[in-house]
Amino acid sequence: MTEHAIRNTSDVIIIGAGVIGCSTAYYLAQLGITDVMVLEQEEVGSGSSGKSAAMLSPHSCDDDWSLRLIRHSYARYMQFEDEVGAPCDFRRIGWLSIADAAGAPELERKIRLLQAHGVPVEVLSPDEIRRYYPEMRTDDLTLGAYTAEDGTLDPHSVMWGYLKRAREKGVRLLRGVRAVGLRVRRGRVEGVETTAGFLAARTVVNAAGPWAPEVGRWAGVELPILNRARCIWVTAPFPFIPFGRPFVDDVGREWYFRPEGPGLLIGMGVVPVDRLDVDLSGQLLPEMIEIAVHRLPVLERASILTSWTGIRPLTPDGLPILGPVPSLDGFLLNVGWGGMGLMQAPVAGLLAAEYVAFGRPITFPDATALELARFGI
Ligand SMILES: Cc1cc2nc3c(=O)[nH]c(=O)nc-3n(C[C@H](O)[C@H](O)[C@H](O)COP(=O)(O)OP(=O)(O)OC[C@H]3O[C@@H](n4cnc5c(N)ncnc54)[C@H](O)[C@@H]3O)c2cc1C
Numbered sequence: 558m559t560e561h562a563i564r565n566t567s568d569v570i571i572i573g574a575g576v577i578g579c580s581t582a583y584y585l586a587q588l589g590i591t592d593v594m595v596l597e598q599e600e601v602g603s604g605s606s607g608k609s610a611a612m613l614s615p616h617s618c619d620d621d622w623s624l625r626l627i628r629h630s631y632a633r634y635m636q637f638e639d640e641v642g643a644p645c646d647f648r649r650i651g652w653l654s655i656a657d658a659a660g661a662p663e664l665e666r667k668i669r670l671l672q673a674h675g676v677p678v679e680v681l682s683p684d685e686i687r688r689y690y691p692e693m694r695t696d697d698l699t700l701g702a703y704t705a706e707d708g709t710l711d712p713h714s715v716m717w718g719y720l721k722r723a724r725e726k727g728v729r730l731l732r733g734v735r736a737v738g739l740r741v742r743r744g745r746v747e748g749v750e751t752t753a754g755f756l757a758a759r760t761v762v763n764a765a766g767p768w769a770p771e772v773g774r775w776a777g778v779e780l781p782i783l784n785r786a787r788c789i790w791v792t793a794p795f796p797f798i799p800f801g802r803p804f805v806d807d808v809g810r811e812w813y814f815r816p817e818g819p820g821l822l823i824g825m826g827v828v829p830v831d832r833l834d835v836d837l838s839g840q841l842l843p844e845m846i847e848i849a850v851h852r853l854p855v856l857e858r859a860s861i862l863t864s865w866t867g868i869r870p871l872t873p874d875g876l877p878i879l880g881p882v883p884s885l886d887g888f889l890l891n892v893g894w895g896g897m898g899l900m901q902a903p904v905a906g907l908l909a910a911e912y913v914a915f916g917r918p919i920t921f922p923d924a925t926a927l928e929l930a931r932f933g934i
Contacts, residue, residue: 578764580906591727608867643718646711651803660809880928
């Protein structure tokens with residue numbers, strides 16, 4: 558569906574209206590670059606952005622870079638409504654990490670990292686963990702850590718908030734149109750071939766999330782994106798775990814849960830996939846039930862209301878790929894945001910917009926370390 562007559566030239570075309578593309582459009586408009594088209598093959602948020610666990614969590618970061626970026630993004634989310642003019646529906650619920658003996662060294666590393674960045678962390682013994690979750694089995698746990706500032710966002714409020722303000726400034730959104738190639742001339746991008754014809758642009762931003770490798774190939778680049786499927790299950794109303802309890806991450810076991818409305822949301826899976834339309838929730842269900850009921854025996858009484866599978870576009874070093882492609886002028890990457898794209902969207906859009914406007918990142922000048930060149934490509 559198109560909301561504007563299709564104009565076939567723009568300064569910038571952004572491929573992908575997930576949270577990263579929407580944020581990029583918003584920050585471009587903030588920097589005065591408004592001749593921008595956001596191109597989306599389906600619907601806003603129909604990719605990974607509509608399938609996340611919706612957490613904004615400094616606690617989830619495992620490295621210095623991610624934590625620096627998220628501290629910036631977190632501050633922007635706290636003023637989202639003032640800045641963007643729409644709410645992002647942040648709800649502070651806190652984040653509780655738990656670890657058994659095998660996971661404890663990893664959690665200890667994370668605690669040191671959070672403390673080094675000034676994030677207040679409460680270090681917990683197994684008994685103290687039960688203060689937050691009396692229903693939890695803790696006799697086989699060694700360590701816990703709680704941070705209070707983490708919480709949930711509404712990804713659709715974030716995407717539409719960014720888009721609304723960007724469109725007020727002139728940015729266009731084209732939905733239901735798929736990019737199928739790039740037009741390149743003498744090492745420079747000229748525009749995008751689409752199912753609605755050729756659209757010229759001086760700059761093309763690859764914000765295609767899990768589809769980014771396909772878009773990269775049109776530019777002759779093999780992007781090191783590792784697409785990994787993760788499933789989410791939501792239980793029917795479950796009064797035994799009251800709303801308001803923190804998110805729980807079982808370190809080293811790759812599963813987590815948090816209250817979601819009257820039920821519980823449970824996430825699990827790091828499954829390599831070469832197709833993006835997979836549904837693994839039935840396949841992973843028995844393993845999930847075994848792990849979840851072990852930790853929270855009361856879950857034996859739960860029933861699953863709904864489930865879905867989403868794709869996390871990871872990279873070999875766990876960091877995003879942001880910036881130019883040396884072999885093709887006018888082609889910019891904002892990809893590989895893995896399991897943190899929602900929480901990092903403000904800084905992702907801001908830095909990409911700075912690359913377009915100034916040719917380099919301004920807010921974090923050393924973010925050039927996130928460019929594709931670090932992989933020797
Ligand atoms: C189960 C799960 C849980 C997660 N939990 C969290 C969490 O709690 N917190 C967090 O911060 N992150 C989380 N994530 C990660 C987060 O969802 C992603 O990092 C983020 O959504 C990536 O956004 P994106 O805009 O790059 O990709 P997407 O949202 O996938 O957007 C890319 C868009 O590009 C479009 N597109 C692709 N190819 C084309 C084309 N050729 N032409 C036109 N359009 C195209 C797609 O249709 C899509 O809409 C989770 C992910 C999953 C799967």
